Amino acid sequence: MITLQKELVHVGGVTLDNHLILAAGVLGTTGASLFRMLRQGAGGVVTKSIGPNPKEGHAGPCLVPLERGLLNAMGLPNPSKNFLQELEPLAGKPVVVSIFGGKPDEFRTVASWFEGVAAGYELNLSCPHAEGYGAAIGSDPAMVRACTEEVAAFGMPTWVKLTPNVTDIGTIGRAAEEGGATALVAINTVRAMRIAIDLRRPVLGNRFGGLSGAMIFPIALRCVYDLYEACSIPIIGCGGVSSAADVIEMMMAGASAVQIGSAVYDDSSVFGSIADVLYSTDGVSASGIVGCAHE
Amino acid sequence: MPVVVTVVEVMDETPTVKTLRFDRKFTILPGQFCMVWVPGIDEVPMGFSSPDMITVQRVGEATQALISLSIGSKIGIRGPLGNGFSPQGRVLAIAGGVGVAPLYPLAVNGSVDTFILGARTEAELIFADSLMDLTDLKIATDDGTAGHHGFVTGVLDEQIDLLSYDTICVCGPEMMMKGILNRLSDAGIADRGQFSLHRYMKCGVGVCGSCAMDPDGLCVCRDGPVFTGDQIINSEFGSYARDASGQRKRV
Ligand SMILES: Cc1cc2nc3c(=O)[nH]c(=O)nc-3n(C[C@H](O)[C@H](O)[C@H](O)COP(=O)(O)OP(=O)(O)OC[C@H]3O[C@@H](n4cnc5c(N)ncnc54)[C@H](O)[C@@H]3O)c2cc1C
Numbered sequence: 001m002i003t004l005q006k007e008l009v010h011v012g013g014v015t016l017d018n019h020l021i022l023a024a025g026v027l028g029t030t031g032a033s034l035f036r037m038l039r040q041g042a043g044g045v046v047t048k049s050i051g052p053n054p055k056e057g058h059a060g061p062c063l064v065p066l067e068r069g070l071l072n073a074m075g076l077p078n079p080s081k082n083f084l085q086e087l088e089p090l091a092g093k094p095v096v097v098s099i100f101g102g103k104p105d106e107f108r109t110v111a112s113w114f115e116g117v118a119a120g121y122e123l124n125l126s127c128p129h130a131e132g133y134g135a136a137i138g139s140d141p142a143m144v145r146a147c148t149e150e151v152a153a154f155g156m157p158t159w160v161k162l163t164p165n166v167t168d169i170g171t172i173g174r175a176a177e178e179g180g181a182t183a184l185v186a187i188n189t190v191r192a193m194r195i196a197i198d199l200r201r202p203v204l205g206n207r208f209g210g211l212s213g214a215m216i217f218p219i220a221l222r223c224v225y226d227l228y229e230a231c232s233i234p235i236i237g238c239g240g241v242s243s244a245a246d247v248i249e250m251m252m253a254g255a256s257a258v259q260i261g262s263a264v265y266d267d268s269s270v271f272g273s274i275a276d277v278l279y280s281t282d283g284v285s286a287s288g289i290v291g292c293a294h295e
Numbered sequence: 296m297p298v299v300v301t302v303v304e305v306m307d308e309t310p311t312v313k314t315l316r317f318d319r320k321f322t323i324l325p326g327q328f329c330m331v332w333v334p335g336i337d338e339v340p341m342g343f344s345s346p347d348m349i350t351v352q353r354v355g356e357a358t359q360a361l362i363s364l365s366i367g368s369k370i371g372i373r374g375p376l377g378n379g380f381s382p383q384g385r386v387l388a389i390a391g392g393v394g395v396a397p398l399y400p401l402a403v404n405g406s407v408d409t410f411i412l413g414a415r416t417e418a419e420l421i422f423a424d425s426l427m428d429l430t431d432l433k434i435a436t437d438d439g440t441a442g443h444h445g446f447v448t449g450v451l452d453e454q455i456d457l458l459s460y461d462t463i464c465v466c467g468p469e470m471m472m473k474g475i476l477n478r479l480s481d482a483g484i485a486d487r488g489q490f491s492l493h494r495y496m497k498c499g500v501g502v503c504g505s506c507a508m509d510p511d512g513l514c515v516c517r518d519g520p521v522f523t524g525d526q527i528i529n530s531e532f533g534s535y536a537r538d539a540s541g542q543r544k545r546v
Pocket residue numbers: 328337338339340341342343349350351352353354355356357358359393396397492493494495496497520
């Protein structure tokens with residue numbers, strides 16, 4: 001298999017120690033757990049999505065492991081502004097703060113708390129199971145552009161994370177790019193549900209939620225491929241990445257880096273495990289393979 | 296997916312604690328837990344008090360619903376989860392209140408030599424009769440209605456030679472556990488302590504991060520719930536924890 005050279009990675013204004021980033025919402029509620037992922041080999045981390053007010057999240061069950069994937073409806077639990085204290089021990093580290101809101105000015109408010117603290121922002125315009133947040137606004141190009149403009153105005157790196165639950169992800173990617181996004185992250189979870197047949201009811205407390213993990217990898221790959229055709233800013237591939245080969249495949253589709261979330265379920269030191277296989281001294285530079293499948 | 300089980304027996308333990316037995320035995324290690332889905336309400340962590348039992352204390356909505364279930368009710372179980380206890384040599388177990396639940400299977404499988412069981416009052420002692428047969432049982436009640444008048448730590452100080460035990464397994468209120476950890480640490484044997492911790496859990500499988508502890512980011516659901524004393528002595532344990540939204544609160 002192709003291996004990569006170990007190098008500092010610059011994506012959308014953020015400098016990372018390698019191409020492997022912890023995805024938002026996975027082990028990202030506390031500074032200590034984010035730090036642990038960096039120690040275990042993540043090149044950067046994205047925090048849990050932080051919103052304008054503290055939220056407890058949905059009633060359980062809020063996460064159910066399935067064959068080769070996870071089904072979740074956490075409901076964006078977060079400590080809001082109090083999250084600042086979690087970031088204190090992480091000063092100077094490649095930490096991107098994920099933010100969400102219901103309207104553009106809420107995105108601006110939350111972003112203002114982390115100005116100068118975070119290495120960059122990631123806008124969650126894509127959570128499929130929190131009423132009025134995330135994907136509810138992330139499927140409207142005008143809203144995506146407006147929210148991105150509010151946050152990009154801080155002049156910090158501004159990544160925009162997209163939902164796959166739209167007809168044409170390229171249109172949404174272009175709206176973010178026009179709003180001033182410095183990179184696109186694709187994808188958030190895929191709308192999904194399961195029913196417990198013996199109880200005749202949906203298994204998630206929120207009834208439905210989002211699917212992640214290996215089983216969504218082909219969906220994520222296709223989204224990255226489409227965005228590479230439609231947009232000209234860097235793309236960060238996310239969704240089902242669980243091996244070094246997946247990273248290479250994402251890059252060939254057009255990703256400059258990848259995010260990894262659900263794979264921590266099978267391997268809590270997944271970052272180190274992937275890096276061990278992905279990097280070697282005679283590896284190629286990532287720039288040589290990013291988007292090569294489009295040629 | 297959760298395994299749907301049917302409640303086949305409901306046992307009164309104390310006025311606020313009941314044990315539910317279901318129609319399925321799980322393959323557990325003592326100290327492992329499960330996420331219990333009370334349909335329409337919530338999913339909450341519960342230790343296995345035997346391979347087919349949980350022992351529930353009423354504290355809020357989900358636990359109220361659980362202790363109100365009748366025979367034939369269906370609930371969902373995800374588990375067993377977590378690491379469980381790993382006793383070696385001579386074993387002392389110390390339980391406060393419903394903290395006896397995950398320690399009980401350890402006594403049943405014959406691993407425990409001495410058991411210190413504490414509760415507020417005699418009527419709130421759980422599993423005392425069978426623990427009496429299984430172990431050298433010592434009791435403490437806050438009000439003195441049975442056994443030692445005071446906390447379990449009083450029994451430790453007055454009746455126990457700590458150094459004669461190789462493993463000390465503990466579960467109960469956090470301040471009780473902290474008191475025990477301090478004593479082990481003073482005796483230079485913090486590493487012999489195995490403490491079953493409580494943090495707010497959502498996923499139960501090491502993904503969401505809600506149960507992560509400072510400063511190492513250990514997840515109570517997956518790296519625990521049982522930790523040795525030296526793992527937690529310089530941690531948030533005994534001072535603060537986080538609620539469902541991730542905000543810190545004192546314990
Ligand atoms: C590993 C582990 C094993 C446990 N074993 C037992 C047991 O064997 N028997 C028993 O009676 N209790 C046990 N508990 C505690 C039990 O999970 C809580 O009492 C229960 O979740 C309360 O839910 P509620 O809806 O009734 O209360 P609520 O009103 O929702 O909350 C009351 C308090 O319970 C705690 N709590 C609520 N939800 C959760 C949650 N999802 N995770 C952790 N804590 C929560 C919080 O401290 C909260 O302040 C265990 C907890 C853990 C972490």
